[in-house]
Amino acid sequence: MPNRDHLPSTPAQAWLSQAIAAIDADYQRSADTHLIALALPGLAQDGIDLYLKDESTHPTGSLKHRLARSLFLYALCNGWVHAGSTLVEASSGSTAVSEAYFARLLGLPFVAVMARNTSAEKIAQIGFYGGRCELVDNTSQVYERAQAIADETGGHYMDQFGYAERATDWRGNNNIAQSMFSQMARERHPVPRWVVVGAGTGGTSATIGRFLRYQRHATELCVADPAGSVFGAYHRSGDKGLTGAGSRIEGIGRPRVEASFIRSVVDRMLEVADVDSIAAMRLLSELLGRKVGPSTGTNLVGMLALAGEMRARGERGSILSLLCDAGERYLPSYHNPDWVQQQFGDCAPAEQRLRAALC
Numbered sequence: 001m002p003n004r005d006h007l008p009s010t011p012a013q014a015w016l017s018q019a020i021a022a023i024d025a026d027y028q029r030s031a032d033t034h035l036i037a038l039a040l041p042g043l044a045q046d047g048i049d050l051y052l053k054d055e056s057t058h059p060t061g062s063l064k065h066r067l068a069r070s071l072f073l074y075a076l077c078n079g080w081v082h083a084g085s086t087l088v089e090a091s092s093g094s095t096a097v098s099e100a101y102f103a104r105l106l107g108l109p110f111v112a113v114m115a116r117n118t119s120a121e122k123i124a125q126i127g128f129y130g131g132r133c134e135l136v137d138n139t140s141q142v143y144e145r146a147q148a149i150a151d152e153t154g155g156h157y158m159d160q161f162g163y164a165e166r167a168t169d170w171r172g173n174n175n176i177a178q179s180m181f182s183q184m185a186r187e188r189h190p191v192p193r194w195v196v197v198g199a200g201t202g203g204t205s206a207t208i209g210r211f212l213r214y215q216r217h218a219t220e221l222c223v224a225d226p227a228g229s230v231f232g233a234y235h236r237s238g239d240k241g242l243t244g245a246g247s248r249i250e251g252i253g254r255p256r257v258e259a260s261f262i263r264s265v266v267d268r269m270l271e272v273a274d275v276d277s278i279a280a281m282r283l284l285s286e287l288l289g290r291k292v293g294p295s296t297g298t299n300l301v302g303m304l305a306l307a308g309e310m311r312a313r314g315e316r317g318s319i320l321s322l323l324c325d326a327g328e329r330y331l332p333s334y335h336n337p338d339w340v341q342q343q344f345g346d347c348a349p350a351e352q353r354l355r356a357a358l359c
């Protein structure tokens, strides 16, 4: 318990104190997310086990719930947010949904700056939590517009792409890595051979990568990166000035090198074709009996590629990844066969390839 003998003396201190207490209490009411063991008899027979941490079960439906909580506490404890501050974020949607939830918890106005093609479901959810959406034509315009709105309102730009890597305590404190590792305790391969994640902000890969080193685990970290993202080329070259077309898998892959993507903690990058991500999203939805989002498909492609390499070397072990969000947010898009056909063409050959890899 914090020491409350010295009560906050100014209204600003009192507001800050109750804001942090409100987030703390919300956290206290929360449960951890499940680690799902995938039932894949063919791989299991060869001693390879796959697991997904189900981040879709957070109150706001994605792994961004963790990030939003961390960013709010970081901003509050830095003294950047006050009673009545307008909070602004540049987002591809999921972060804004989660931040709108926390803004409502604190009674603060929230503005999300997003590309016009962001899923209608996410836009509706931001509105549900009382947030306002500002839509721009192109992903590359979100950052400047968000900063401009913060300046105009005297508010605060949350800047997930800048602060994601530092807002979360990577040593532990029940972060996603620590939770995954403790949930693995009774498995036959409790220390995973690989952890596979996608990178949007890069915050999750930074937290997990640092945790692996700090705990001195032999586990390696792989980032599965969609076509069009700049992270793969940046990992090879280290050139921070690189830009790309941008990803077509919502939530991951960026058109510019984000400050929160920490290249040196990533052991391996795998570039994943969009048709493979979508085929894997469908296969996994079938396997689990419920729909998952496209970035989770990208993760599964990465896991299966690494499982194939392990199998070829006769290596046994476990591979962990994330179920980032549920498919219900993408019913009119990635889970709509007509839309997929129009956007990405035929995914059937990719589906057949992946089915074979699952055996």
Ligand SMILES: *Cc1c(COP(=O)(O)O)cnc(C)c1O
Residues within 6 Å of the ligand: 062, 063, 064, 094, 095, 164, 198, 199, 200, 201, 202, 203, 204, 205, 250, 251, 252, 293, 295, 296, 324, 325
């Ligand atoms: C943000 C996001 C990711 C990637 O997580 P980061 O920690 O930002 O790199 C993956 N999937 C979805 C759906 C996301 O919203």
